[in-house]
Amino acid sequence: MEGPWEMLTGKRVLLIIGGGIAAYKSLLLIRLLRASGAQVTPVLTRAGAEFVTPLSVSALAGQKVHQALFDLTDEAEMGHIELSRSADLIVVAPATADLMAKAAGGRADDLASTLLLATDTKVLMAPAMNVRMWLHPATQRTLAQLAADGVLRVGPNEGEMACGEFGPGRMAEPEEILLAIQAALTGGPLHGRHVIVTSGPTQEPIDPVRYIANRSSGAQGTALAAALRDLGAAVTFVTGPAVVPAPAGVTVVRVETAQQMQAAVRAALPADAAIMAAAVADWRVVNAGAQKLKKDGSGKAPALEFAENPDILASVSSGTQRPKLVVGFAAETENVVTHAMAKRLRKGCDWIVANDVSPATGIMGGTENAVVLITASGAESWPRMSKQDVATRLAERISDALAAEGQP
Numbered sequence: 001m002e003g004p005w006e007m008l009t010g011k012r013v014l015l016i017i018g019g020g021i022a023a024y025k026s027l028l029l030i031r032l033l034r035a036s037g038a039q040v041t042p043v044l045t046r047a048g049a050e051f052v053t054p055l056s057v058s059a060l061a062g063q064k065v066h067q068a069l070f071d072l073t074d075e076a077e078m079g080h081i082e083l084s085r086s087a088d089l090i091v092v093a094p095a096t097a098d099l100m101a102k103a104a105g106g107r108a109d110d111l112a113s114t115l116l117l118a119t120d121t122k123v124l125m126a127p128a129m130n131v132r133m134w135l136h137p138a139t140q141r142t143l144a145q146l147a148a149d150g151v152l153r154v155g156p157n158e159g160e161m162a163c164g165e166f167g168p169g170r171m172a173e174p175e176e177i178l179l180a181i182q183a184a185l186t187g188g189p190l191h192g193r194h195v196i197v198t199s200g201p202t203q204e205p206i207d208p209v210r211y212i213a214n215r216s217s218g219a220q221g222t223a224l225a226a227a228l229r230d231l232g233a234a235v236t237f238v239t240g241p242a243v244v245p246a247p248a249g250v251t252v253v254r255v256e257t258a259q260q261m262q263a264a265v266r267a268a269l270p271a272d273a274a275i276m277a278a279a280v281a282d283w284r285v286v287n288a289g290a291q292k293l294k295k296d297g298s299g300k301a302p303a304l305e306f307a308e309n310p311d312i313l314a315s316v317s318s319g320t321q322r323p324k325l326v327v328g329f330a331a332e333t334e335n336v337v338t339h340a341m342a343k344r345l346r347k348g349c350d351w352i353v354a355n356d357v358s359p360a361t362g363i364m365g366g367t368e369n370a371v372v373l374i375t376a377s378g379a380e381s382w383p384r385m386s387k388q389d390v391a392t393r394l395a396e397r398i399s400d401a402l403a404a405e406g407q408p
């Protein structure tokens, strides 16, 4: 495999091996980690020991394997609290549906789950399970909770599974897990970079109790902020009142109106990149009532007067503190690519992530997205995928663009 060896010299990894057929790959992971210079302290769950033997694990790790929560010798030598905190990173591979659900729910009924609850160390999970278990809403809820708790994840991949089915659920390959471990321990490719992400709708008041808004849930912006965070970026997340909760591990700035969002973005500059995923209201009510507007009995509706809101994307793109990479989103309902290409030029940003938000697509407020990435070199259509996957892919592109010399 490619990649710098000895990158993990002196790093301590606590490796929890859960009960799944993919546990055999964790033996190879131990070898790769040790070849990279890391120390590996192995923990084997009871189910894990059905798939690989404690002897193989400890022989490869060159250390005793920890298995039981109540082990008197262990408690004398090293308590589970200390064990969980003495590492630079905790890796769970394979992370089974059960182990992940326990971690998300804060259960602590065996050594592995207790370590995960007791730790203040970063945790990276490599899930592995049957495709139906992976796609089950319960597992998806677990994943959302773990992501919100700041747990890092690598994989799973799609492919043929040991149970004969095909789909997502295969554990990431040991080499991929090693790269994710290196990223988690050495800061990731966006370490030292500051990225501003705007997200969610804005709300423009009509009076103290009413407002004009839109259907944006904040899902795509939130997923993107989390993906950038996972690559090591310091993220300032400027969000309107969104449905989806803000991710952990980012600086959250909450705003309501477009004008407040613009002020928050300006205050957050300078940045290496600005990603404007917010659905900003184009208009605000200039004669908003200081008190609740009342019916006057005449049947006449109040006449609202509108003014155009500042274009945050355009002003950042043309500003003196322009980040190296400025990315806008374009929510369109027709002629997506043509409109988005024109929008890229009009707003002066580097890329536009365009999507069709016609009601029939179910994209606005939904969990999936089908985007076209518009750059100076043209339009690139991505297949329909989860907003999470769009975020991961986009974050990687952003990372590559920032690493490259010259213009994105």
Ligand code: CTP
Residues within 6 Å of the ligand: 198, 258, 276, 277, 278, 279, 280, 281, 282, 309, 310, 311, 312, 313, 314, 327, 328, 329, 330, 331, 332
């Ligand atoms: N945007 C912004 N400030 C605004 C309006 C939009 O920063 N006042 C940003 C959005 O965050 C998004 C991009 O501009 O990244 C495009 O938003 P969109 O609503 O699709 O475009 P509009 O500018 O509203 O253009 P139109 O109404 O012509 O579709």
